[in-house]
Amino acid sequence: MIKSVLIFNNHGKPRLIKFYHQIDIATQQALVQEIFTLVSKRPDTACNFLEGSKLLGGKDTRVIYRHYATLYFVFVVDESESELGILDLIQVFVESLDRCFENVCELDLIFHFEEVHAILSEIVQGGLVLETNMGEIVAAINEMNRAKKRTSAGVTAAGFNSLRTADPLKRFRR
Structure with a gap:
C-alpha cells in the first residue's frame, strides 16, 4: 500500500x-x-530505493x-508494493503531468495544484493504484477541465443575462 x-x-x-x-502536521x-x-x-x-x-x-x-530536473518525486510504500512497479508508477505520474501541462515545471505544480492533485487522484486513491494507462488518465483530466469550463461558462452567461434583463438604474433608485 502507498503511504504517501x-x-x-x-x-x-x-x-x-x-x-x-x-x-499530524x-x-x-x-x-x-x-x-x-x-x-x-x-x-x-545510486539506487532509488x-x-x-x-x-x-x-x-x-x-x-x-x-x-x-529540479524536482524529487517520492512514494513511501509498505513492503507489499513492488519497488520497480512504483518506479514505473512515478514515471506514469510524471508523464501524465507532462501531457496535461505540456512540459511540466515546478511552477505548474505551484499554480495548478488542484489539477496536480486531480491527476494523482486518477492514479492513486486511498493508497491503492487505480489507473496506470496514461491515455485514460489524461482523458479523465481533459474531461474534468471541459466540464469545469462548461460550468463556469454557464454561470457567467447566466450572470450576464440576469444583469442584462435587470433594470440597470434599479440600484440607484429608492
Missing part, C-alpha cells in the same frame, strides 16, 4: 504532500525533512524516488 506521495524541489520545499493515513514536516535529507545526498547513480527510518515505520517501509 511527496514532491519537493532541490531545496527541500514541498510542492505536493499527500498522506494516505492520518498523521509536525510529523509530516519532520518526514518531509528527513526524506529530503536522505534522497538529496544520494548521487544520481531506501528502507524507511523510525519515523517512516521502520524496515517495513520503503522510500522510492526519482529525481527529474
